[in-house]
Structure formats: structure tokens, C-alpha cells
Amino acid sequence: MSTNPTLSADWYINSEIYAHERQSVFGDSWVHVGYDSDIPKIGDVLSESVAEVEIEVVRTQSGVLVASALLGLMNREVILVDSFRGMIFVALDTSNCSLIEWLDQFPTALVDLPLEKLVFHSRTIRRVKCNWKTYADNFLEGYHVPSVHPEMARDADASNYSVNLGDDRRWNVHVMPPRGDSVFGMFGWLYPTFAFNVVPGGWAVERWLPRGHNEIDLFFEYFFQSEAPDIDRIHAMNETVAEEDVRICEAVQRNLESGVYSEGLLSPKWEEPLLVFHDMIRELGEISGYAPTSK
Numbered sequence: 001m002s003t004n005p006t007l008s009a010d011w012y013i014n015s016e017i018y019a020h021e022r023q024s025v026f027g028d029s030w031v032h033v034g035y036d037s038d039i040p041k042i043g044d045v046l047s048e049s050v051a052e053v054e055i056e057v058v059r060t061q062s063g064v065l066v067a068s069a070l071l072g073l074m075n076r077e078v079i080l081v082d083s084f085r086g087m088i089f090v091a092l093d094t095s096n097c098s099l100i101e102w103l104d105q106f107p108t109a110l111v112d113l114p115l116e117k118l119v120f121h122s123r124t125i126r127r128v129k130c131n132w133k134t135y136a137d138n139f140l141e142g143y144h145v146p147s148v149h150p151e152m153a154r155d156a157d158a159s160n161y162s163v164n165l166g167d168d169r170r171w172n173v174h175v176m177p178p179r180g181d182s183v184f185g186m187f188g189w190l191y192p193t194f195a196f197n198v199v200p201g202g203w204a205v206e207r208w209l210p211r212g213h214n215e216i217d218l219f220f221e222y223f224f225q226s227e228a229p230d231i232d233r234i235h236a237m238n239e240t241v242a243e244e245d246v247r248i249c250e251a252v253q254r255n256l257e258s259g260v261y262s263e264g265l266l267s268p269k270w271e272e273p274l275l276v277f278h279d280m281i282r283e284l285g286e287i288s289g290y291a292p293t294s295k
């Protein structure tokens with residue numbers, strides 16, 4: 001056995017593992033579900049499904065957000081909700097720490113971004129036939145950029161793609177040195193399913209929520225400064241990359257389900273963020289006793 005094995009295929013295709021992860025991952029995290037700008041007025045409601053728990057976030061009279069999980073027509077349970085720099089997160093487990101404690105040092109990754117000056121531009125949602133970790137793997141490794149995203153690789157310097165991994169395994173920042181009028185330059189990820197791409201004059205949030213063990217909804221949400229130039233080009237390039245990622249993730253998922261592949265090896269040099277992510281996921285499974293026995 002190698003010292004750097006990937007998660008075995010079971011982790012991506014077994015519905016029982018996913019059933020456990022609904023609790024161990026999504027039940028035990030603060031999960032991004034939308035924006036203050038989605039529900040600006042008193043009484044506005046944001047509905048979402050967090051690992052198949054239907055939730056609602058309501059802006060109340062005092063402006064404060066209140067969230068609940070819908071457990072039946074007449075039955076709902078209050079859950080935790082808070083917003084950070086315009087982004088709304090919920091926690092299904094009410095014994096969780098506060099959002100700000102949970103984010104810990106992650107806000108330092110956003111400190112240079114003028115999020116408060118950005119205005120919502122548009123949102124695309126794609127149903128993708130892959131496990132939520134298949135998409136996370138895709139986001140976390142830059143290895144595939146030249147082959148899967150030729151336009152992106154021409155745009156910035158993909159050969160000098162680098163990842164800044166800190167002490168906290170739950171987030172990291174990737175930098176691809178920009179060239180001239182590059183669209184792409186910096187990317188970030190926050191466990192479990194939140195990511196972002198910094199673009200000139202704004203940013204695109206890229207996030208995904210599971211809709212079953214082999215399906216996700218992939219959201220791209222674009223925000224720009226009001227005077228930002230080139231918005232159409234930046235939007236179009238990000239959408240191209242999104243389409244390319246959808247195709248590769250669905251192909252990887254089909255391979256995982258084919259039974260041919262069990263587990264591979266990760267390159268410690270090029271795939272360190274994946275190594276860290278897989279370790280974290282494996283540890284959760286081992287602690288909770290649902291990790292598949294690997295050969």
C-alpha cells in the first residue's frame with residue numbers, strides 16, 4: 001500500500017457512505033446557502049436543501065435572520081444561521097460553535113477583497129451527476145488545468161500554479177500567476193463545498209450542494225463592482241470553465257462507478273490539497289465507523 005492513496009472508489013459511489021456524510025460532514029459544518037442580497041426585505045425567505053434537509057432562512061422584523069429545518073408540514077426545528085460579509089451560512093447542528101469561530105482564520109483569505117462594494121450580477125445552477133467529493137477533488141487540484149481548461153491555461157500561467165496550505169485543513173488558497181489582462185488568478189476553497197474565483201473587478205462564488213450520493217447542484221454566482229470593465233468576457237470564460245469541469249467530473253464519476261478503478265496514488269508535490277482533503281474525509285469516516293475497508 002502506498003503512503004499517499006486516494007480515497008477508494010467506494011467513497012464516491014456508495015450511498016451508505018453518503019448517508020453518513022450527510023451527518024458527519026454537512027450536519028456538522030456551517031454551510032453556505034446564499035446571500036443577504038437574496039433576502040433583503042423583511043419577510044423574504046431563502047429556501048435550500050442542505051444534504052437533503054430542507055431549510056428556510058427568513059429575514060425577520062428586526063432584520064435578523066432566523067432559520068429552520070422543515071421536518072414536516074407543521075413541524076420545524078430552529079437551526080443556526082448567520083451571515084459573514086454578505087454570505088449566509090447555516091448549521092444544522094445547533095450545538096455547533098458560532099459562524100465566526102467556525103470560519104476561524106479563513107476570513108484572512110478574503111481580507112483584500114472589497115466584497116461590500118460588489119453587486120450581484122448573475123447565477124447559474126447546473127445539476128451535475130457526480131458525488132460532492134468528485135467536484136471538490138476537481139477544484140482542489142490544478143494538475144488538470146492545461147488539459148481540461150485550455151482557454152484558462154492560456155489566460156494565466158498554469159505551469160506556475162501554486163497552493164498555499166496553512167495549518168487549517170479546511171481551507172486553502174491557490175494562485176495562478178496572471179498575465180496582462182488575465183481573468184483568472186486566485187482561487188480559494190472552504191470545507192466542505194464553498195469555493196471562489198477572484199476575477200478583475202469582482203469575484204465568482206463556486207459552490208455545490210449534494211442532491212444525493214451521485215448528484216450535486218453546482219452554483220456559480222457572479223459579483224462585480226458597478227464600474228467593472230469586461231464583465232461579459234469574464235462571465236463567459238468562467239462559464240466555459242464550469243462546463244469543462246462538469247464534463248470531467250461526470251466522466252470521472254462514471255469511471256468510479258464502472259468498478260475498474262479502486263484507488264490511485266496522489267503526487268505529494270502536485271496534489272497536496274487533495275491529500276489533505278482525503279485524509280480529513282477518511283478520518284471522519286474512521287472516527288464514526290463508516291470508512292470502507294480498503295485493500
Ligand SMILES: [Fe+2]
Nearest residue numbers: 138139148245
Ligand atoms: Fe477545473
